[in-house]
Amino acid sequence: MDYQGQIDEIVSTAKCGDLIEFSYPIGYSHWAVYDEDGNVFHFAPADEGTLMANIRHYLQTWFPVCGDLLLGQTKIRRVPIGEVTVPDGAHVMISNTRHAFKPSASEDIMRRRDALLDQEFAYHLLTLNCEHFATFVRYGKATCNQIPMRTKNLECEEATTTFNKIVEAKEAD
Numbered sequence: 368m369d370y371q372g373q374i375d376e377i378v379s380t381a382k383c384g385d386l387i388e389f390s391y392p393i394g395y396s397h398w399a400v401y402d403e404d405g406n407v408f409h410f411a412p413a414d415e416g417t418l419m420a421n422i423r424h425y426l427q428t429w430f431p432v433c434g435d436l437l438l439g440q441t442k443i444r445r446v447p448i449g450e451v452t453v454p455d456g457a458h459v460m461i462s463n464t465r466h467a468f469k470p471s472a473s474e475d476i477m478r479r480r481d482a483l484l485d486q487e488f489a490y491h492l493l494t495l496n497c498e499h500f501a502t503f504v505r506y507g508k509a510t511c512n513q514i515p516m517r518t519k520n521l522e523c524e525e526a527t528t529t530f531n532k533i534v535e536a537k538e539a540d
Contacts, residue, residue, distance in 0.1 A: 373459045374449050378405040381461055384476040386501050388462035389453050395513050397453070398501035400480060401461070402445060408480050408504065409451060410490070410497035411444040441490045443483045443500065467520040468506040479504045482537035483530060499526035 368376070377387065381401040387409075389397040399409035453459070463470070470476070483504070488495055492514070499509035509526035512519045 370453075370457065370459065371449070377401070377448060377459060377461060384470060384473055384480075384505055385461050386463050386465070386505055387448065388460055388465070389451060390458045390460070391454055392456040393454075396462075396498070397451070398462075398498040399448070399451065400476075400501050400504045401448075402480070405447050405449070406445050407448045407451065408443060408445050408484065410441045410488075410500055411446070411451075412441065440487050442487045443485060445484060463505075465512060466502055466506065466510060468502070468508060468510075470505055471507050475507065476504055478538075479507070479530070479534050482534040486533055488529070494523055494525045495529060496526075499523055500530070503527060503530045 381387070383401060383403050385401040387399040387401050387407050389399070391397070397409070399407035401407055448459070471479075483500070490496065493511075496511055498511040498513060502511070503509040503526065507527075508522045509530060510520055510522055511517070
């Protein structure tokens with residue numbers, strides 16, 4: 368099935384809170400959380416100046432096997448699933464079974480998702496990345512199973528704490 372067919376299948380079957388995995392040909396994945404009506408929440412480049420945009424464009428030209436290179440600041444954005452930048456050869460799928468946790472209630476997923484929308488974070492491959500975000504929204508625990516030589520399904524407490532502080536602050540408002 369071609370990439371657009373994969374997108375169409377997800378839009379027709381995914382439910383709010385499903386984990387969406389954009390699997391890249393080089394062996395790692397970008398993660399998002401399905402919202403509804405064909406949209407996802409995901410780590411994306413933050414608003415940036417011309418210099419950083421040019422650096423990102425140059426690197427992506429030289430390394431076309433990557434989607435959005437997350438350098439420095441990232442921002443949680445809600446976008447149509449087809450607008451997530453991926454490299455040629457990427458596959459996209461619903462991946463709710465790659466983590467050994469029970470999904471949270473839909474109200475909790477939506478509460479976390481909404482609190483984190485438009486928030487900016489410094490990207491850290493090991494402690495604050497797109498998979499940490501997606502799993503935190505779905506399970507209430509941030510984890511990343513694609514980091515080599517790391518225990519699978521191990522909560523990254525630093526990421527969970529970072530995200531929880533924002534959610535709790537929004538609830539207090």
